[in-house]
Each structure stands twice: as C-alpha cells, then as structure tokens.
Amino acid sequence: MTIPTRGEPGAMPTTPVQERSTRQRRIIRSVFDDAERPLSIEEVLDAATRGRHTVSLSTVYRFVRALVEDGSLSVFELPGLGAFYELSGKAHHHHFSCLHCKRVYELNDCISVDKLALPTDFQAVSHDLTVAGVCAACNVGGTSRAQRAP
C-alpha cells in the first residue's frame, strides 16, 4: 500500500505533516496580507503585538522562516538593515530604502540588467538593485522635516 505524503513521491508511509492554525500564525499571516511594503522581523513583531495580542520573537522568526521555506514569502537583505520579507509571487521588482525612516518600499520597475557588460565566462543568475534615498513621507515639506519615527 502507498500512502501519499508530501515531499518525495514514494516516501515511506508516514503521518502526513499537519500545519496547525494557531492564533499567532493567523496574526503573522495577516500582518503580511495587510502590509503594503516589505517588513523586517522587528516590524512584523511590532505589527503582530499591536493590540492586546502577544506573539514571541522566536515564533515570529520561526514562522516567517517556515513561510519563506514553503515559498509564501520572499526574503532579501539590505546593508545595515537586515532581512526584509514580502509576499511571494509578485513580478520581478527592486526596492527603495529610505535613509531617514529606514522603511523599505517596492519599486515596480525592473531595470534591464541584461545590458550590463559582464566579463566573459561570468554567468549571471540573478541581480539585485536597491535605490536609497528619501521616501515620500519623509520628503514632505523639505529636507529635514521628520515624519513618523523609524
């Protein structure tokens, strides 16, 4: 007899792994569903624990990692700012990082990097572009006008 398992076909009959729906997981998922920009772990934790909810830091780390591993989320890292997470499945895009509030935004345009001259024998697999600057919120009314705190 063959019991279907997720993972490799023909694997030994095992109890199928079941993913449970807990309060914490529902919250974390909804944080990403509601987010309109990539989030750092800190931002996820902040959003998740807004209200009277309580979610531990390790749970955020663990579940976000699980979501990355199952493909629901994509990660990228920014210099000095650590990792950011966003829902997968979007068109290829790049990011804008605000030097003032440290928030990160999506850029819809993908520059064509194919044009970049690569040394012979170098094989490009992917490219990553980040523009840094001042975001709309922080840019209001001049150069030194502080908006929402980071």
Place this chain on the structure above:
Amino acid sequence: MTIPTRGEPGAMPTTPVQERSTRQRRIIRSVFDDAERPLSIEEVLDAATRGRHTVSLSTVYRFVRALVEDGSLSVFELPGLGAFYELSGKAHHHHFSCLHCKRVYELNDCISVDKLALPTDFQAVSHDLTVAGVCAACNVGGTSRAQRAP
C-alpha cells in the same frame, strides 16, 4: 595661540593624533594593495596571516574600520555574506558575487539607474546593484566543476 589640529578648525589645542606604523598595519594595507577584488574581513585575516605573520581578528576589524573612517577604504554589504572592503577612489561601479566560491568581483560598468521610474516625491540618493552568478574560475568546464574552495 592656535595650534593646528586635524578635524574642526579652531579646535582646542590638543596633541595631534599620530598614527603609528606597526607590522600589523603594514600587512593589512598591503593586503588591500595586492587584492584584485573586494575582500571580507575573513579574507583580509587569511591573507594577513599567511606566512609566519600573526594579526589578530580584532586588529583587522579595528584597522579596517579606521581605514573606512578616514576614507581609504569603501565598504558594502552583500546579503548573507556580510561586509566587503575595497580601496576607495575608484569610479562608480557594481559588484558580482559568485554563488559558488562566494568571492566578490568588481564590475566596471555602471548601469544607468536614472531611468528607473521612482514614485513621485521619492528622492534617490544612491543605488546599489549586485549581480549574482558563477564566476569565471568556477565556471570552467561545466556547471558542477568545483574550483578553489570558498
């Protein structure tokens, strides 16, 4: 009386800071002079301690940081690979990161990012582009031919 100091003009008379030439510093400087690509702290340490020399990790961190602060070196960070350092003063360029050996190379071309559509009210200050792939050394003779270890 006014004793010239480095730093802000008109500063209080202080003993001018003198930078000493030690064996360790000479070695670290020469590592960068000889390097033909950006180096991580580990790579600097490895190169510096090749031969019978001895340089401690903290000295590498400390002196490399000093060189960055005085402008001799530039830093940039790559996702998952940490910080890389290279001599300053080169034309604007980007980097290529080998997925196999983890080494980083300079790319001479600078893509024009001016063309990238930025949302109104976003001010671009700088941009950073990294291409990832397989470098010439690791690309020799096919896809899975291992070259020098990372």
Place this chain on the structure above:
DNA sequence: GTTAGTGCAAACTGTTTGCAAGTAT
C-alpha cells in the same frame, strides 16, 4: 490523547570593546 506550536532561556555567530601588556616614536 497525540503531536505540533509556543515561549523562555541558553546557545551561536559576527562584531565591538575594556584593559593590561607590548611597542613605535
């Protein structure tokens, strides 16, 4: 009732720092 998920604290990794001993000037 089982077993996956959570929270806490301890472990880890990469980097920085305090301080006593070493060394360039």
Place this chain on the structure above:
DNA sequence: ATACTTGCAAACAGTTTGCACTAAC
C-alpha cells in the same frame, strides 16, 4: 618615557535552538 596599538577575553546584537508546557486536532 609616553601614549598609541595589540591581543585576549568579555560584552553585544541579531538569530537559532532545546525543552517543558500549551493547545490544535
């Protein structure tokens, strides 16, 4: 002789993990 540098070990920040307890199913 002076005070900048070094090396070691302890301190740190960010992330991961072991384990007993809690809660889905």
